[in-house]
Amino acid sequence: MSWDLILTGLAGVVAMATPVVFATLGETLTERAGVINLSVNGTILLSAMGGFVAALTTGSLWLGFLVGMLIGGAVAFLVAFTSLTLKQSQVAVGFVLALFTRDLSYYLGNPFVGKQGPRVPVMPIPGLSKIPVLGELLFDHDPLTYLSIVLIFVTWFWVYKTRPGLILQGLGERPAAAYARGANVRLQRFIYTVLGGMLVGLAGPTYSLSVKAGWKGTISGLDGIGWIALALTIFGAWNPLRGAAGAYMFALLQWLSLVVQPYLPGVPTQVLQVAPFPLMILTLLLVNIGNTEWMKRTLAGLPPDARHFISRILRALQVTPPAGLGRAFEEE
């Protein structure tokens, strides 16, 4: 394969990863605040459909994205209200909404299947796009891709460098301490859940108006992306940079599977496209295995040098979730 083709492919990877980046960043913010929004998969579908229909009927791309984000925010609000105010299980509510919104998108989107809709134009950044290699890779995309790259750093900066970001970290870690420092825990959890949902809702129209333009109902190929985004959030250890890196890796793998396709005739495309999933499990295995009981026991039985060596590796790999994740918090 020629170098040019590879470069085009890699640029495609950056574009393909864009919606996954949005969703992963959104879920990272939500989970940092201590809430698990499990509805991501359906939210992406519903916002993809809703955004597409809005843009198709009004001809306004802006409106398409706005509708997508509103849908994402609304679903997240339901998750937040039912779990934070009514104290129902976050997993249950999120899961039900994941299924509900998925079927809703198929149902409501049915009349619009296969219609030709508007598409976000590619806007190379003048000057920057002429840089060899890097220009094509990063600066020859549509505005959404630029936005996603900017958002990665904004989110990271917000979480780690700003005053509200420090409280956000505490919100998921130790809500009581955040409360003692003046945070309105429930309100902030609401805000971050809805905000995160809106980012997830941005992922939908990014597919239907850009990356995989159009709405094709059940064969849109979007079912499953949301679950990936949830896994990437963990993989990224709730760090926006790591999560985004995971999203790019995921897109890269999907592309690679298409690239090697011609060399493996007889293997259906779907098989190779699924490669990231076992990889996701493997990654989760690596980051979690140090937390398990049997590993600790085995380690204790090893000679000291080996023990210290292995436990250092495991501690480096290990990912510990925000301590207050998924837990209710009562101010009184």
Added chain:
Amino acid sequence: MQVELRDIHKFFGPVHANRGITLTIPAGTIQGLLGENGAGKSTLMKILSGFIRPDRGEIRLDGRPVSFRSPADALRQGIGMLHQDPLDFPPMRVLDNFVAGSPGGLLPDKEDARQALLSISQQFGFSLDPDAYVDTLTVGERQQLEIVRLLWLGARVLIFDEPTTGISAQQREKLFAALRRLADEGRTIIFVTHKLEEVQALCHRVAVLRSGELVGEAQAPYDLDRLVEMMFGKVITVGRAEPVPLGEPVLELRDLAVEDHRLHIRGVTLDIRAGEVIGLAGMEGSGQRRLLRAAAGLIRPTGGTVRFLGQDMTGRPYLDFHKAGATYIPADRMTEGLFPDLTIAEHVALAREQTGFLLNAEQMRAWAQEAIENFSIRGRPETPARALSGGNQQRLLLALMRPDLRLIFMEHPTRGLDLESALWIWRKLKDRCRKGTAIFFMSSDLEELLNYSDRVLVFFGGRVSRPLPAEELDVERLGQLIGGYGFDRVANDAITEPQTEGKAA
């Protein structure tokens, strides 16, 4: 700042936790607040610091009536509280902890904050590294961070809730010096404790709470007997339990070692004989819990051997200990001891030998009824465990122990229980000892350790003492050993590497 509390009432469900408390604390004093567990001290202080709102009553600062919407609101008005387990964010850095929650714009001025942190720390002789992660600090250092933070945010009244639990003796001295200094500067200090010696050493005046009521006040110098009487109603001398004749060794530890990534305990050698009670004493997080768990097979010791009933059990899992006749009763009853949503009847059925494949509802009820009567549990067979009070949960845990146990491991057997329940629990335990069961427990209650143990192991700074006969100790001496005074003379000689104090729980 002068603090006045007037007729404060607070209810938690049916519990009347504060019953009309009225107390005035002048500026510049160190006010002690004494009382047993559950006397209502923490509730009162949470009201004063804005964590909870009183159901009735008034708070005045310098004569002006105030009300607090939140802890942050209380702090804005000058009241800061330091919790027993410091309310900080362990995975974050010291400086980030310091800055989080401070007023200001979007971007904190970290240089400015760093200077403030260092200069306030210096005033009190604290050495805090702004770039260290909080989860690598000791409880004492985390307290220091909170003090510095609250002062930086302008606290003029500082509330300390049992601040000496879990910190080293040196850190305690440093803390006391800081408190005296703060009072000299005109700040008001409220010092919540149940330790008389601390009141004597530190407080200008003291108020005593009992069952939610303010039962008396006193000024230094104190009449200790009178304070004790106020705390407990009448002076109760529990006295040492009757000695139980000892039998064959049940548990034999040889050169046992445990470690986590910061704590190494080595060379514990100990025989526990049938009917014997061994207590583990020390500041929280000094390795007692780890040793106890290693001896029970819950974690694997990193060295040495464990023999149980003559069998080598080194490295074997807890299940094998359990099958052979040992059980482990954890301190945290709801997270490790009981099944919150299961009923008493279900608990009792689970604990008994299985009698076939199917459950018999009638039989389960009868068993539960029997346990409820024998162990005076206030509940019914169909009551879920989460609906029981702490004392009744502990009684249920005791009721679940098999009759033929040879060894009971226990963490804090009576933590959080009222005196009557505590006495009752130990009566039941001692009954078992008379039948040949050995008890291996840890506690932070010195009286409990001295009254019920035959021998005591003291943990200090990553080291262990040799087993000390309880009759050679008294509260004062044991307290000193836990604080490290004279520890070298009783220390276990097998220690090769003195280590730093353990991480906070």
Added chain:
Amino acid sequence: MNDHMTWRETVLYRGGAVLLALALTSFIIWISSPETPPWEVLGLIFRGAFSTPSQGGISWSKVADVLVAWIPMLLAAAGLLITFAAGLWNIGVEGQIVMGAVFTTWVLRALQGSGYPPALILTLGIVAGAVGGALWALLVGLLRTYGGVNEIFGGLGMNFVATTIVLWLIFGPWKRPGIGSMSGTEPFPPELHLPTLGNTRLSPVALAIGLGGMAVAYLLLKGTYFGLRLKAVGNNPRAARLMGMQPGRYMLLAFGLGGALVGLAGAVQVTAVYHRLIPAISSGYGWLGLLVCMLVNYDPTWAPLVSLFFAAINIGSIQLPIVLSLDSSLAGVIQGALVFSFLFTEGLRRTVMRRRARAAAS
């Protein structure tokens, strides 16, 4: 908290859940087709479950279709009730149905034409389905207990892997003579079909398997020591350990048993419904099983009835595209709306009770 409800509360909150779900779905129907009154759409679904609208009267073949859809849902719900009792979110349920179907197909393919009696081959095939589901679930269980991988993510990943295996088999080793296609593998000869009742699609044997599976789950959870221990492990694994149980082993057992029941759903789909392996063999029955479990609050008592109701919605909605040219995914919308409304009103009820308890105290 007291979980006992008075009959007035039952009517208020459960009735409220149904009304809320109705309002939600009516609104959605109104959006999609403002000219059709929502009750007409819902009525069509209801009638569609028991009759053919063009003919009227009760259509036994429709009723049979509802039962045919009921069977895999019963089995999925039964398996899930067991894993839920152990405190596990077995989201891998879809993959377990798929792998049940794969194992069944594998045995039938291997033994067809071997000369063994068809009844034996079918029995072996169905048992293999249970084994397939159990093994696939155990994989998730092992990842959870020995790898620390949360079962939600492990399960999700394994779902995708299972779907891929099916695609690979259909287009690869098991492809039809000539060219592989989405229509699935070569159908089995009629003697390897589970016999059906009259000219309906309902197989009494499959129905017996479905009801039997649910009965097993019910008895296990309600009346045995094993079920009680499972509940204990699910409620507090750390306490279970200190009481001398092995939580990890019980979780694996729950996965194995639950997975076996779920795998039977796949076996039934192959032997009684499709008579071959198709890519969409699970038809989303696993997800529906999860919804059923949530709607009955993880208690087996009402699970069969709720499953039946869900099956009726599924079958009834088949009429939608034919009569009103609406998409049949409205079924999923209604089911999701119901469960969400239930969670919502149940949350309201508990909030009200908490408030009341607090007010009563002071």
